[in-house]
Each structure stands twice: as C-alpha cells, then as structure tokens.
Amino acid sequence: MTILTSHERMKRTYEHRDADRIPVTDYPWGATLQRWHNEGMPTDVDYVDYFDLDKIASFGADNSPRYPAATIEDTDEYSIFTSGWGATMKQTKQHASTPDFVDFIVKDPETWKDAKSRMTPSKDRIDWKSLDKNYKYWRKNDYWITAGFWFGFDITHSWFIGTETILMALIEEPEWCIDMFNTELDMNIALTEMMLDAGYEFDAINWPDDMGYKYHTFFSVNTYREILKPVHKRAIDWAHSKGMKAFMHSCGDIRTFLPELIDIELDALNPLEVKAGMDPVKIKAEYGDKLVLCGGLNAVSFNNMDVMEAEMRAVLPSMKQNGGYICSSDHSVPESVSLEDFKRFVSLAKKLGSY
Numbered sequence: 001m002t003i004l005t006s007h008e009r010m011k012r013t014y015e016h017r018d019a020d021r022i023p024v025t026d027y028p029w030g031a032t033l034q035r036w037h038n039e040g041m042p043t044d045v046d047y048v049d050y051f052d053l054d055k056i057a058s059f060g061a062d063n064s065p066r067y068p069a070a071t072i073e074d075t076d077e078y079s080i081f082t083s084g085w086g087a088t089m090k091q092t093k094q095h096a097s098t099p100d101f102v103d104f105i106v107k108d109p110e111t112w113k114d115a116k117s118r119m120t121p122s123k124d125r126i127d128w129k130s131l132d133k134n135y136k137y138w139r140k141n142d143y144w145i146t147a148g149f150w151f152g153f154d155i156t157h158s159w160f161i162g163t164e165t166i167l168m169a170l171i172e173e174p175e176w177c178i179d180m181f182n183t184e185l186d187m188n189i190a191l192t193e194m195m196l197d198a199g200y201e202f203d204a205i206n207w208p209d210d211m212g213y214k215y216h217t218f219f220s221v222n223t224y225r226e227i228l229k230p231v232h233k234r235a236i237d238w239a240h241s242k243g244m245k246a247f248m249h250s251c252g253d254i255r256t257f258l259p260e261l262i263d264i265e266l267d268a269l270n271p272l273e274v275k276a277g278m279d280p281v282k283i284k285a286e287y288g289d290k291l292v293l294c295g296g297l298n299a300v301s302f303n304n305m306d307v308m309e310a311e312m313r314a315v316l317p318s319m320k321q322n323g324g325y326i327c328s329s330d331h332s333v334p335e336s337v338s339l340e341d342f343k344r345f346v347s348l349a350k351k352l353g354s355y
Contacts, residue, residue, distance in 0.1 A: 229260055247270065
C-alpha cells in the first residue's frame, strides 16, 4: 500500500480498516524533551517531525471561571501559583511531575454559584491568532485535528474542587456534580461552535476524564450511569451531529465502564493503562470492533527497552488486526527514556504495525 498521510491513516483507523501501518504517537514530558535536546535533537525541530510520528493536533478554548492566575511564591526548588480554575498549586522544579494541589476556591454549592456566574462563553476565550496560524499549518500538513474539551469528573476533582470534595459530593450532592459537569460541557460546545461558525473544522473532539486507579474505578457503575454517563453521551452525540469522532482519555482500570462507553457510542479510548489492570489484548478481542483503542504499552517498560520490545512484540500483532488501533504508551514518555531508546520504540512500532 502507498504511504498514507497522518490524516488518511487516522481516518482509516477510525473506520476500523487496515492502513499502510498503525498510527504511532506519544507524549514526552518537558524534562524528556530537554534530555533529547541534550542528546542531539535540534531545538528548532518539533519532536513529532524528528521521530516522524503521526501528526495529531488539538486546540481548545478557555472554559474556566477565569479566576485571577498569579504566582504566589517562586524559588529554585518550587513554584506556588493559582489558576483560572481557582486552584492553588505547588510545582517542583527538581523533576517532571504533576503539581500538588494546595487549595481550591470552589468547595461547595455556594462557592460554585460564583464560579458558574463567571462561566459564560465569549469570543475572547478563544486565541484566534494562534488558531488561525496553527490551523493553516495543520491542514497543509495533513494533521488529524481535534477540538480539546475540558469537562467531567477528572478535571473537576483534580483542577477545580479537589478529590475528597467531589467523591463525597457524588453521593451526598449529586445535583451539584451534574450541574458542574454540564456547565463545563456547555462552555466547550458553545466555544467550539464559535470556531466551527468561523470556518474551522475538526476531525474529532477529545477530553480527559480519568475515572479509575489501580484495579478499580473511583466510583460505581451505578454512579457513573446516573451522574456522568448522560454528560459523556451529550458530548458524543454533539460531536457526531457535527460529523466528528469522540476520543476520551481515561487512566486507571475502567474495565467495568467499557460496556457503558460502548452504549453511548464512544469512538476511541486511551490509554488502556496496563499497570492499573487493563489488558489491551483482551479488550481488543472483546471490544475492538466497536472502539478504536489507543495505548496499551506499559510506560514503566521504557525503563528497560528489551522489556518494552518484548511487550510490543506480544501486544501489537493482536492490536493491529482489522484496524482500530493507535500505538502509544499507556501514559507518556518519562525523562528516563533516551533519544536512541525512543527512536528504537518508534521504529519497532512501525515495523510491527505495518500491514
């Protein structure tokens, strides 16, 4: 088969058809990129182009309450700052990591009222200059372009109100949770419709909603059905009504949620977190004709490329059958991965993923 562009390859993948090869993508930490630059990757070349990964782009607008973002303290070891979502965070500078969440403005239905009043869609929430510049480049170079959405359980607990608060609220104040999830989604839809009306087109929507951890979900299937599933369905239905696919990222062991996601016609799921209990080969066998699967390679295996290679040889031949698979680790590329090791990963993925 002739070599396809990334857009052609992704389109066939979403159609569950064989392409020239499986799409290959992954996401390095900032510290990983710095290491690769130190080891010879030019600083003026995007890592996607350097490794010849598949070209996938995402663009999103600001749907936050727009609380003032400011730096509170900045030292050689860490930085403490606030975000537009009203979270106070502490970020270490010694190694790549997610920030520690110190405090939140929104803690209950009463403080939510003020946040909600701030969440009204307006054109100035979209970086039109950046969108126009990047969109032209993406289309010219046959990128698969997604609209980045930001709603649901994960972003609400981690970036907005705190994990303990929302887990209690799911049981004691479910209407509050439903209101937050829907308001976040309403903002996404309204802002994306502004971009669509301006002539920009997207191939899919994508959003993160981590609903699991090691060997379990954060909440029950019944809770999902009653509170979050209708919001997910509304996002998917809206995307489909606009001719777009729906791609969701959900870390952790969410095996019990898979039939629910199939039921609402989710198109693609990432990252199939192996270390949490997700078995990509079994999931492919059961749901691979209905879901595009992305990920499923244990990022911990990057610590030993011989182990990673053995895993890839065991997993990829099954995952690529009948299309519907995008190769990636089950999280991201840590700074322990050298430039040469990642070259080896990409080369093997393309070899094993060829049709």
